[in-house]
Amino acid sequence: MHTVAVLALDNVIPFDLSTPLEVFGRSRLPGERPAYRVRVCAPTPCIEAGLFTLQARMGLEALADADTIIVPGTATPFASVPDRVLNALRAASAAGTRVASICTGTFPLAQAGLLDGLRATTHWLVAPELARRYPRIDVDANVLYVDNGRLLTSAGAAAGLDLCLHMVRGDYGSAIAADAARLSVMPLEREGGQAQFIVYEQPPAPRGFELEPLLRWLEDNGGRELTLEEIAQYAGMSTRTLLRRFREQTGTTPLQWLHRARVRQAQHLLETTEHSIERIAAQVGFGSPTAFRDRFKRVTGVTPRSYRRTFQ
Template sequence: MHTVAVLALDNVIPFDLATPLEVFGRTRLPGERPGYRVRVCAPTPQVEAGLFTVQARLGLEALADADTVIVAGTTTPLEPVPDPVLDALRVAGAAGTRVASICTGAFVLAQAGLLDGLRATTHWFAAPDLARMYPRVEVDADVLYVDNGRILTSAGAAAGLDLCLHMIRRDYGSVVAADAARLAVVPLEREGGQAQFIVHRQPPVPRGSTLEPLLHWLEDNADRDLTLDEIARHARMSPRTLLRRFREQTGTTPLQWLHRVRIRQAQHLLETTGHSVERIAAQVGFGSPTAFRDRFKRITGVTPRSYRHAFQ
């Protein structure tokens, strides 16, 4: 039988720990045979889990006997991971064991070197830190999970469910996975990726930046059909100088910045009003509903209609 070892570290996120236990533990094959043997292991007999502690019956030796190892996320992903944990994960990875992470568990895999040269994801809020700390990892914050074959990562919270169902489908096919999804009362596949859940804040601007007044002006005038030349005139710069300074101080271009302002405003209107998509497109400054729909899906991963259905 396929053995799944779920690794719990100090400050483990209870949801991330419970998700694989429930999903794999309840998976049934034809004839009601269990699909997986599920175990919880930890580097110490007891680990902290916020409001309670977890008593682990098995230690790191359980990783050596597992067919799949899943690292649950923690609330302290930036802290160093004990060397014995990293060594055990490296040994498992070298032996061909399937290794996966949920949420910030990706930081543990990255610290062990298992994500070097690979595409990976984590909770969107932590993705910038993962990319900064581990430049050899190609971080994709827009997706629910990434499957590299033997190494898999998922985004935060409910994305762990998506990853577990994906692995069940890989192991036993769509019929078994669909049954596991029904037991979990979730769809086997969700529309879109993690991008639809991201709060699309603008890149931070240093305090006292010379562009700060211009950025406020862009926020206030996002509904207008602004061009680069008009923005440059307002900033009293040439378009070429504006582009250079904008990239230096924000990492993007004025029009890209403006698009994200508009999409953020559109998300708010989709969540809080019953206005038509066409009306919202005009309200936030898009020249046509088609251009709005294309840009919205490019940034969030879903259509405006699907976004409203999910979040209104």
């Protein structure tokens, strides 16, 4: 059983703290066995959490034997983190422990020097300050989460749910992660590279465009080669208007969204069946196995064969 230690620091954001408890605590193996042992620890017995005070049962010693450490966000991300906390994080990371952050929890990892030379993300509001304070970090404010293997970071609180489900899927496969997602009333996984929902000075306000029916139609017709013109015709608008409104609401284009949906279907088939790569490519609607392999690697970063070896 994996042990997850959730490290609560002063002014911890309650939702960020509850996110790993929700996801890892609900994950179950066959026979309803818990998939994770979850602990909450803190550098002091009492931690402020805004509207209430948290009394932690365990101290920093809980980090030493954890398989995964989660650092939730805090309302004071620029505050100095005690040296004993930074040293405990450094020691755990050096020992091979997986360390992840939610939202502004990226800042303690940055203070510890764990993200130097790596790509990382955080909430878009504080991403410029993260880049300014820690120039050795490649800050990407346009994604939901970044997985560097043993060091992972996520954007806002909702992206923390995506990251936790991503880790469950990597640990136990999509079936266990899907069950945890359903219990949390969440989609299994949004792509880590999906754009954050950033608020601009003049936010777009599309009208008269209900996206959900179109997405359902795209999924239902994903097995055939759709053109942008066909999609626009179904949506009842010009291709230019469709592209603009679709991008405003999803951060991507209809065809890119469709390709990602097909890749997600392929991931499920690669994990749960022995079907050949060629058969899966046809099942999910790619015109050729070559096109499927190319798109799959661009979305996931690995080949279909490598993905199957890892997750089946």
